[in-house]
Every structure is written in C-alpha cells, then in structure tokens.
C-alpha cells in the first residue's frame with residue numbers, strides 16, 4: 001500500500017531538496033526524455049522559474065504528440081451536499097447548519113436530461129459529500145444505473161470505498177474514480193480533516209490502491225492547493241503516481257491541481273496562494289514528467305487562463321459546472337461547494353476551444369469498454 005512507501009519519504013527533506021535545486025538540475029531535467037521525481041522537483045522549483053517559456057514549448061510538444069489537439073469535455077453533477085466530515089475549508093462540513101439535499105431518483109433523471117440540453121456531454125462525473133448511510137454504495141449504484149442511458153462515460157468523486165465496493169460499482173457502469181488526497185502532509189492532515197471518515201489519512205491515501213485492485217479504468221488524483229507547501233505536496237503526488245503506474249499499469253491516470261477558492265462558510269483562508277504563473281509551471285512540469293497523464297482543469301480557473309493552458313498541456317476540462325446538488329434543474333439557487341470562476345456556457349467554452357485550434361471531444365469512451373481491467 002502506498003502509505004508504507006510514504007513512510008519512507010520525509011516531508012521536510014523533500015521541501016529542502018526542492019528548494020536546493022539548481023539551474024543545472026533544471027537544465028538536466030529539460031534534456032531528459034524520461035524524467036524521474038528528482039527531475040520533477042527541479043522543474044517545479046524556484047530555479048525553474050526563468051525557464052517557463054522553454055517548459056511551455058516542451059509541454060506543448062509532448063501534449064501534441066500524445067493527445068493531438070483534443071480536449072476531453074466533462075460535466076460534474078453534485079448528487080448531495082450531505083456530509084459527515086468536518087473539512088475546515090469546505091462549506092458542506094457537517095457542523096454547518098445548512099439545508100441538505102440528497103437528490104431523489106426522479107431529480108437525478110431531471111438533472112441528466114437538463115445537462116444533455118446544455119451540450120452533448122457524454123462524460124459525467126457524479127459527486128457527493130461523504131455520507132455512507134444516506135448516499136452510500138446502493139445509492140451510487142442507482143445513480144449510475146439511471147445515468148447510463150444518457151452518458152457513455154461515468155466517473156464518481158465520492159468517499160473512498162473498499163475494493164469490493166469499487167468492483168461492485170464497475171458493474172453499474174462506473175469506469176473512473178476521482179479522489180483528492182487534499183494534502184500528503186500526514187502530520188497536519190488532521191488539522192484540516194478533524195472528524196468523520198476523512199480524518200483517517202491511511203484509509204484515504206490507500207484508496208487509490210483499492211481502486212487499482214478493483215480494476216477501475218481511470219483514476220484521478222489531486223492535492224488541494226492552499227493547505228500546505230504546494231511544491232512538496234505535488235512532489236508526494238508525483239511519487240504516488242509513479243507507484244500506482246508501476247502496480248496498476250493497465251489504469252489510465254489523471255491529475256488535477258485545484259486552487260482553493262472561497263467557500264461559503266466564510267472562515268478558512270488558504271495558507272498558501274499559488275499564482276497563475278506557478279500553476280502554469282506546475283502544469284508544464286507535470287507534462288514533461290509524464291507525457292501520458294491527463295491533466296484536468298476545472299471551472300475553478302478563469303476562462304482566460306483555461307483557454308491559454310488548453311494549448312499548452314491541459315487535456316481535460318469541465319464546463320458550465322454547478323457545484324450545488326441539483327444545480328442544473330432541481331435546485332439552482334442552493335449553496336455551492338465553491339464558486340466557479342469560468343462562468344461561460346459549455347457551448348461558449350466549446351467555441352472558444354475551437355477558435356484556439358483545439359478539438360473539444362464530448363465522447364471518448366464507449367459503453368462496450370465497460371469491463372473492469374483484469375489484474
């Protein structure tokens with residue numbers, strides 16, 4: 001399990017290593033066809049900042065070689081904001097005395113139909129807070145069953161599950177799982193996740209192994225930028241990615257670097273702020289480190305920045321996202337998990353990408369592929 005590997009990697013030593021990377025380290029990394037995590041550290045280090053243009057060109061080249069001009073489009077649907085956890089940075093935390101919504105089956109179908117009217121989306125991401133009693137595996141299985149007639153590619157972003165539960169959901173058409181570790185800083189993890197299932201660091205970080213063991217086709221990972229030193233956190237994620245690729249090599253991987261945005265609980269302010277330039281550097285570094293990984297940008301990022309990065313390394317994008325349950329049809333006015341920044345419609349995003357010479361793709365999966373990876 002990855003938690004055993006992580007034990008061997010010191011957070012503080014990693015931070016020191018990144019900060020001590022030199023100009024020569026960066027140049028060496030830029031000249032290597034296959035980078036290791038040491039090279040990745042050099043590319044995200046302050047020493048690489050003057051090489052942003054070179055990194056952008058290299059990132060564009062590798063992306064073009066592997067993905068052509070395509071950008072895979074997806075849309076998230078929040079099924080519930082009911083949650084038993086207490087993440088200090090999220091407005092859905094259990095102590096917030098807000099109204100909770102759990103979509104009924106009829107409401108789910110109304111949402112699916114409403115989404116299909118926005119654009120020809122085929123990639124749907126079902127999102128929930130973490131409430132296994134009220135929105136557990138049977139509920140998710142039903143949501144997947146009902147979504148299947150409308151979408152060819154179904155992913156979930158829900159609480160970490162057991163291997164058997166992931167396996168069970170693959171039989172209901174689920175072919176991808178996204179989970180954010182939020183931070184790999186084990187010492188501070190509990191400060192941000194003081195209660196509920198999510199307070200168990202090991203259970204969360206080893207969830208990715210369980211997805212791999214269950215034969216999930218696509219695994220998405222990410223850290224929440226704003227909690228801990230981002231350079232160290234994404235380096236831990238790079239170690240994690242390499243570990244997963246080695247153990248579950250049939251699986252496709254995606255990464256995401258969500259920057260914290262104000263939630264409506266009014267309290268938590270990010271501990272670290274990442275500039276656009278730094279996010280660009282990280283994106284290029286990830287592409288140079290891994291030519292095949294999907295890099296996903298959500299509507300947390302501005303329209304202008306997303307358009308720019310769509311030509312330089314990003315391969316997957318959400319559009320017209322609502323971050324409240326039932327936001328497309330049933331409850332358009334309820335509390336959002338976070339404010340989106342890119343408020344364009346899906347078709348406006350599509351047109352903008354086309355103008356940039358990209359090929360936005362709505363469907364890149366077929367239901368006939370829905371057989372779990374054999375281990």
Ligand code: SF4
Nearest residue numbers: 083087090092093129
């Ligand atoms: S981040 Fe997710 S798990 Fe944490 S409180 Fe919000 S909805 Fe619940």
